[in-house]
Amino acid sequence: MKKNNSGSELPVADNSKHYSFFQDVWDVVRQIPEGRVTTYGAIASYLGTKSSARMVGWAMNSSFMVSPKVPAQRVVNRAGLLSGKAHFATATLMEELLQKEGIQVEADKVVDFGKVFWDPAIELKT
Template identity: 60%
Template sequence: MPDYTFYDNVYDVVRQIPRGRVTSYGAIAAYLGTKQSSRIVGYAMMACGTAQPPVPAHRVVNRQGLLTGKFHFGGDTMEQLLKNEGVEVADNQVQNFKALYWDPAIELAL
């Protein structure tokens, strides 16, 4: 059995978010049993640039659907990646957030 770090566990969850869907830092933290560690999930997203297989970090937003991590992508890259998947973004916020929201606690339930 591999010795996973918290970041690895976060990456495993994020890799399962379908194209065109988004989740929040807090939802990932709660799914991993560490509800108070949403900020650490954010740090994991900042550090995932060289992770293999790639981590679709652009699909992780804050609990209101705001693209709070966008400056780590540079320019409008995060917004463009979401738009390429059919996610509408206006004023740095995912539109129709509730309909597009992917909750790992529900979607990954055994």
Template identity: 60%
Template sequence: MNSEKPNYFDLVYQVVREIPKGRVTSYGTIAHYLGLKSGARMVGYAMNAAHAMPDIPAQRVVNRQGLLTGKNHFGTPTRMQELLEADGVKVENDRVIDFEKIFWDPDKELGL
């Protein structure tokens, strides 16, 4: 391994790959877990770049209120919701239903 700074996008992707089917998390929660100084915005940039990568379930990352704020990066306006529903997540009016109940926190689930 080299001594260069870690690629933050890759770190974000590693966490996102761990989000189980049927669960969601937020941009800010991932940023906090990784200790990213640029916070949720950096995670958002990583997710915007990830939508073309089939091994990264970017649909499972929503805003802190459970809103599908990244939906415009999925090709069609309904694709993010379709992917979430295929995961078993209910969505209504661009908001995850039972957000608190299905919220996945890497601090608790993965620990460090």
């Protein structure tokens, strides 16, 4: 039931399921349009809620070393807080990247979060 419309078709590894999970997360994040953000829970939910949203965070932690860049700055927690900013190169990098894309950030929180929220389950469903 996993369909990768973006191109990188991972044949749903029968055994190493967690591996494909990371790949799927990165794929979804890469498809987030500029100026939009999504949440860990939304991604986890889109992928089947099988794993907790925490695993999406772990996937992000590894996202820095994957080949195509993953716009991890566009992934925030459910409240719109930049919970992962501490994990970027600098404490302000995440906020800077978001603002550069047109997303207003105030007090480590995405302004108009409800407007810029991008739900893969809705926008990416197929």
